[in-house]
Amino acid sequence: MDNFRILAINPGSTSTKIAVFDNERSIFLKSINHSNTDLDQFASITDQFEFRKEVILNELIQADIDIEKINAVVGRGGLVKPIESGVYEVNEALKHDLIKGVMGEHASNLGGLIADDIAKSLPGARAFITDPVVVDELEDVARITGNPDMPRRSIFHALNQKAVARVFAKTRGFVYEELNLIVAHMGGGVSVGAHKQGKVIDVNNALEGYGPFSPERAGTLPTGAIIKACYSGDYTYEEMKKMVNGKGGLVAHLGTNQAYDVVQRIEKGDKQAELVLSAMCYQIGKTIGGCATVLKGKINGIILTGGIAHSEYVVNYIKDMVDFIAPVAVYPGEDEMTALMQNALMVLQNKVETKIYK
The missing domain is CATH 3.30.420.40 (ATPase, nucleotide binding domain)
Known part of the structure; x- marks a missing residue:
């Protein structure tokens, strides 16, 4: 060969x-x-x-x-x-x-x-x-929002989500296309996808500010507050973009894009750091719960992956929220x-x- x-x-x-x-x-x-x-x-x-x-x-x-x-x-x-x-x-x-x-x-x-x-x-x-x-595999019903000019778009960590989903399936004697899975990729951005027999039929657009906040991204924000900020005169267009992606999330609250640093601060007694990181974990768990309804409760497994999955604090918080839905597997880092x-x-x-x- x-x-x-x-x-x-x-x-x-x-x-x-x-x-x-x-x-x-x-x-x-x-x-x-x-x-x-x-x-x-x-x-x-x-x-x-x-x-x-x-x-x-x-x-x-x-x-x-x-x-x-x-x-x-x-x-x-x-x-x-x-x-x-x-x-x-x-x-x-x-x-x-x-x-x-x-x-x-x-x-x-x-x-x-x-x-x-x-x-x-x-x-x-x-x-x-x-x-x-x-990669776009959304079902049509998942694309619709309350404004026809602003449909939902599929932008997520497709490569790693599909890679770890295939590994999960193989280690259990299945192929990816046979299973229903929920995969949460947790890195600089967080995307949570509902995988139905080999296709990601619903997923949050983590890049543009939808779903859980992350180390650098603001996630879903109150629409009224965004409109007010846009027209306040206090921010330029570029500053608003950075607020959503780049300087949102942990960076905005705590001045760092490293979850490890936040955990270190928590261990030293920083209550604000604990509250903010818990809120990020809470939102990830809540989004996983939403994907469970998309798959109508027929779920073979929940996968936590990405760099932040190395954190026991984050993994344990999310597991405590969602392991009643399906068994939770952890693949730290990225494949x-x-x-x-x-x-x-x-x-x-x-x-x-x-x-x-x-």
Whole structure:
């Protein structure tokens, strides 16, 4: 069997994760955390391109990785137009929409752009994205809001949610498409999806301020208060956007985007930190309960995943709220790097065909 070397790139709101695989064997893995100081110097996500690319290349050089042997670079998909699940080879149409931010700004937009730029410098290398955050499997009834001009949109942590759901199913002797699951991804943003036999039929749009608040995002806010703030003259358009995504949630309340730091403060007796983190957990549990009604109570399992799932405080709080619904499984961190690799490898081994982004 041919040996393929794959570089996987996963830019998140507060970190950049990179991994190198020889076929399915991981030979390098690194998560690079970015502080607010690192990122506040950039006016937009796209402006972070060179900074994040150089960080990646420097890490590979320091790890003595021969990048000339790389056959494919696969990046986490970004906010492109709603598309079906699958692997997409980076093309000009895709890059145009990632740069433009046709569905909004998010660090994942950089995944395909950096993948393409690195691949172009390597002989014969290909660039892909797979299962981007705009994978759309919503049932029509889930799209309707009280205003026909403002439908709900599917923007969530599709790659990791589907990856851990498949792992959960496999370890129990099932396939993903046979189960009904609720998956809560808890990172810089929080998305909670109702998975019905292989499709995410309902999920909160964590990027644009819907659902639980998170380390950096405000979540659902009172509409009247938002309107008042918009017309108060106290905030610019850009400041309002940051209020919802970037400087909301734990950042707004406590000045940090790190749940670990908040737990440390709680252990030192900080009651305000305890109240705010409990409120975030409360809202996640409440949203999981809402997904239970979407699945009509027929649920095989609840999965907690993402970086914040490393926190016993957070996990125990949510478990206490929802374990009456279904058994709770915890997959701390993300399985996204393996998922990126597996999708790219299937293309290189001619097991699946790439899809064309138009």
